[in-house]
Amino acid sequence: MSATNGASGEAMLVIDGVHTYYGQIHALRGISLTVAQGEIVTLIGANGAGKTTTLKTVSGMLHPRAGRVRFEGDDISKLPAHKLVERGIGHAPEGRRIFPRLTVLENLQMGAFSRRDVKDLGPDLDRVFTLFPRLLERTAQLGGTLSGGEQQMLAIGRALMSQPRVLLLDEPSLGLSPILVQQVFETIKDINRQGTTVLLVEQNALQALSIAHRGYVLQTGEVVLTGSAESLRQNETVRKAYLGED
Numbered sequence: 001m002s003a004t005n006g007a008s009g010e011a012m013l014v015i016d017g018v019h020t021y022y023g024q025i026h027a028l029r030g031i032s033l034t035v036a037q038g039e040i041v042t043l044i045g046a047n048g049a050g051k052t053t054t055l056k057t058v059s060g061m062l063h064p065r066a067g068r069v070r071f072e073g074d075d076i077s078k079l080p081a082h083k084l085v086e087r088g089i090g091h092a093p094e095g096r097r098i099f100p101r102l103t104v105l106e107n108l109q110m111g112a113f114s115r116r117d118v119k120d121l122g123p124d125l126d127r128v129f130t131l132f133p134r135l136l137e138r139t140a141q142l143g144g145t146l147s148g149g150e151q152q153m154l155a156i157g158r159a160l161m162s163q164p165r166v167l168l169l170d171e172p173s174l175g176l177s178p179i180l181v182q183q184v185f186e187t188i189k190d191i192n193r194q195g196t197t198v199l200l201v202e203q204n205a206l207q208a209l210s211i212a213h214r215g216y217v218l219q220t221g222e223v224v225l226t227g228s229a230e231s232l233r234q235n236e237t238v239r240k241a242y243l244g245e246d
């Protein structure tokens with residue numbers, strides 16, 4: 001897979017020397033990474049390493065204090081989250097932030113809220129229901145009464161409704177049964193095959209590396225290792241620290 005995109009020669013998403021803080025807490029300490037169009041790139045790392053913070057810094061929920069985030073050649077570091085959804089960055093955040101008092105259908109419609117062409121949601125709803133048939137059976141059910149796994153599907157489906165060119169997924173397999181974990185990873189592959197670039201955060205490093213093209217290992221706010229998914233799977237440090245081998 002080429003690491004470049006278009007005439008500019010730059011990857012679709014470029015995180016360049018980013019430092020992000022929560023008040024005094026220095027959570028990202030100079031993170032640099034790229035995601036080329038068409039790739040699945042995974043971020044792995046222990047609890048607190050900065051994975052969620054990295055996704056939030058890309059989607060505009062947080063802004064870097066130093067460094068830059070570029071998307072399709074433009075500096076987006078200072079843009080608010082809603083502008084970034086309009087530009088094609090979809091984010092399914094950690095912890096399935098769906099609207100519990102809205103129905104499944106209403107949650108999906110909310111996902112398209114920032115789009116200008118909200119009239120014809122049919123093809124996008126069809127896509128989501130094809131990826132997640134479970135949601136089609138439950139269009140009228142309140143989001144808050146879905147099972148954990150179903151809420152996870154709804155969160156991913158809602159992010160897809162904004163027609164993202166890059167989809168940021170934060171722990172999509174968290175709390176799912178083994179069969180559902182398998183299904184969610186298959187679905188992420190399908191989403192990618194349909195043309196959406198994916199930046200995937202996972203605790204489940206083995207599964208993530210089995211569908212990703214490349215990966216980055218984060219440790220206390222820094223990238224400590226990067227390479228093809230295959231090379232990371234073979235890497236001794238990764239195997240010990242993140243794949244549960246001893």
Ligand SMILES: Nc1ncnc2c1ncn2[C@@H]1O[C@H](COP(=O)(O)OP(=O)(O)OP(=O)(O)O)[C@@H](O)[C@H]1O
Pocket residue numbers: 022025027045046047048049050051052053054203
């Ligand atoms: N709202 C916040 N206020 C203060 N510190 C925060 C906040 N959110 C995260 N942090 C800190 O920033 C660091 C990075 O957190 P982050 O959530 O990005 O980690 P993570 O890699 O996603 O971890 P996990 O695997 O547990 O989800 C941690 O030290 C965390 O305590």
Ligand SMILES: [Mg+2]
Pocket residue numbers: 051052053094
């Ligand atoms: Mg996290």
